[in-house]
Amino acid sequence: MARWQPGATQRLVVAAVDLFTEQGYDATTVSQIAERAGVTKSTFFRHFSDKRELLVAGQETLSRLLADGIAEAPSSATPLEAVAAGLRRASGAMGPTNREIGPRIRAAVAASTELQERDALKSVGLAAAMTEALAARGVPGPTAHLAAELGVLAFKRGFAEWSEGDSSDGEGLADRAVAALDDLRAATSSLG
Known part of the structure; x- marks a missing residue:
């Protein structure tokens, strides 16, 4: 998925929740979340300061x-x-x-x-x-x-x-x- 596509915030939240469910919060990295959402790690940090913030988006x-x-x-x-x-x-x-x-x-x-x-x-x-x-x-x-x-x-x-x-x-x-x-x-x- 191209990083310019709309809906990055929602994709990041869904990817994070899926990963947290699959492997736990502590075992999930920002890189994994970004990859699952189809965005770059820098795009993640444009939307969220850390992975905790995903759940209060x-x-x-x-x-x-x-x-x-x-x-x-x-x-x-x-x-x-x-x-x-x-x-x-x-x-x-x-x-x-x-x-x-x-x-x-x-x-x-x-x-x-x-x-x-x-x-x-x-x-x-x-x-x-x-x-x-x-x-x-x-x-x-x-x-x-x-x-x-x-x-x-x-x-x-x-x-x-x-x-x-x-x-x-x-x-x-x-x-x-x-x-x-x-x-x-x-x-x-x-x-x-």
Whole structure:
């Protein structure tokens, strides 16, 4: 595959996930990822600073979409209704490739302490973006932070169910993420 062909970022992510699944994260080199993706090693480094970054590709976009959805929610929306709007907006950016590689990414993360740490940082970044968007709507700090954390949990749970579920069931990621948020809202009422 010629290195000028479009889609290098996506090809690199898919190649990395495949290799991480086949031989483990630690045994996979940047050169192997680049070769599998059909690009040069220098092209890899134009897209990613290291192989850990492959599994958080798109985090900035996801953070922005979550924040944009929150910002665009009706002014009468409660904090969790605004978070639900963010979840819907971000879910619209997830396509078949995201669904296909989701379970393999989770398996790679589960098998590597280094990737677990990077995944935790991703969650912090997503929560921070939503917290800022909620604060901009006038939501008090602790409430904004709690709503954002629930949003991250809901997105992760919805994504896991969506990517592992039957694609013919007609239920999309947004439906699953918002349902997870509703479940979490109900669970908080039992905390006392």
